[in-house]
Amino acid sequence: MAHVITIDRIRCxxxxxxxxxxxxxxxxxxxxxxILRAGPIPHQLVSHARRAVDVCPVLALRLRTAVPANARS
Amino acid sequence: MSDQLLWFTTRGAGIVSLILLTAVVCLGITxxxxxxxxxxxxxxxxxxxxxxxxxxxxxxxxxxxxxxxDPFTSLGWAAALIPxxxxxxxxxxxxxxxxxxxxxxxxxxxLLRDRIGRRVWRTVHWLSYAAWPLGVxxxxxxxxxxxxxxxxxxxxxxxxxxxxxxxxxLETDRSARRRAEIDxxxxxxxxx
Ligand code: SF4
Numbered sequence: 001m002a003h004v005i006t007i008d009r010i011r012c013x014x015x016x017x018x019x020x021x022x023x024x025x026x027x028x029x030x031x032x033x034x035i036l037r038a039g040p041i042p043h044q045l046v047s048h049a050r051r052a053v054d055v056c057p058v059l060a061l062r063l064r065t066a067v068p069a070n071a072r073s
Numbered sequence: 074m075s076d077q078l079l080w081f082t083t084r085g086a087g088i089v090s091l092i093l094l095t096a097v098v099c100l101g102i103t104x105x106x107x108x109x110x111x112x113x114x115x116x117x118x119x120x121x122x123x124x125x126x127x128x129x130x131x132x133x134x135x136x137x138x139x140x141x142x143d144p145f146t147s148l149g150w151a152a153a154l155i156p157x158x159x160x161x162x163x164x165x166x167x168x169x170x171x172x173x174x175x176x177x178x179x180x181x182x183x184l185l186r187d188r189i190g191r192r193v194w195r196t197v198h199w200l201s202y203a204a205w206p207l208g209v210x211x212x213x214x215x216x217x218x219x220x221x222x223x224x225x226x227x228x229x230x231x232x233x234x235x236x237x238x239x240x241x242x243l244e245t246d247r248s249a250r251r252r253a254e255i256d257x258x259x260x261x262x263x264x265x
Contacts, residue, residue: 011191015107015115016107016109016115017114017115017116017119020114020115020116021116055116055119055120057104057105057119058191059186059187059191
């Protein structure tokens with residue numbers, strides 16, 4: 001089962017902590033707002049992703065389990 | 074001897090709680106300000122804030138339990154849970170009880186943050202600004218060591234630390250507001 005991170009752009013306040021904890025998947029733009037890398041989170045990064053979701057002070061991030069594209073009807 | 078042991082434990086745990094909760098408040102404010110440096114990333118502040126808060130629960134619990142079971146004071150559980158119900162130092166103990174209960178509310182809502190939603194969590198979190206000073210006043214009012222020089226130094230240090238953090242936060246909020254106003258007026262081009 002693949003995991004993806006989703007972000008609520010309205011909530012995000014640009015605290016930037018997520019990028020510190022998951023630099024493999026999250027970059028910050030010049031204003032400190034996160035840019036997510038597209039695609040599922042590699043297996044070995046899931047626990048880091050969980051921690052990044054956890055640390056966001058405004059609960060803007062969610063970790064979802066994605067249904068693989070080919071399984072969708 | 075064992076009575077005395079309980080009594081010393083109560084005092085020690087109270088003092089450690091004060092120091093830990095002071096650190097928690099300062100780290101919380103530092104998180105809100107979004108301060109960081111090249112050696113100190115922001116998640117470190119946030120995680121320390123949380124973990125020290127959880128650690129402080131243990132010390133507050135020891136502080137309360139040992140003072141209740143200490144046969145010398147024979148406070149009883151009601152005195153530890155219902156504000157101002159204690160025959161012994163009613164006001165000072167009552168403030169401590171309120172402080173503990175507010176702190177508990179802040180911590181429990183933080184643990185349930187995902188479920189209760191951000192607005193409730195944040196609103197309850199503001200109670201920290203009441204809980205901490207109440208705890209300080211409780212310690213100053215009834216602490217057995219409160220007027221010893223070393224304890225005065227600890228209390229002074231804690232009040233100073235939180236005071237400076239609050240000033241820092243107010244200043245940061247003010248300059249952020251000013252920057253937002255300038256941006257909104259649009260007569261300054263902040264970037265090209
Ligand atoms: S930690 Fe949360 S608020 Fe901060 S940049 Fe990431 S998503 Fe936005």
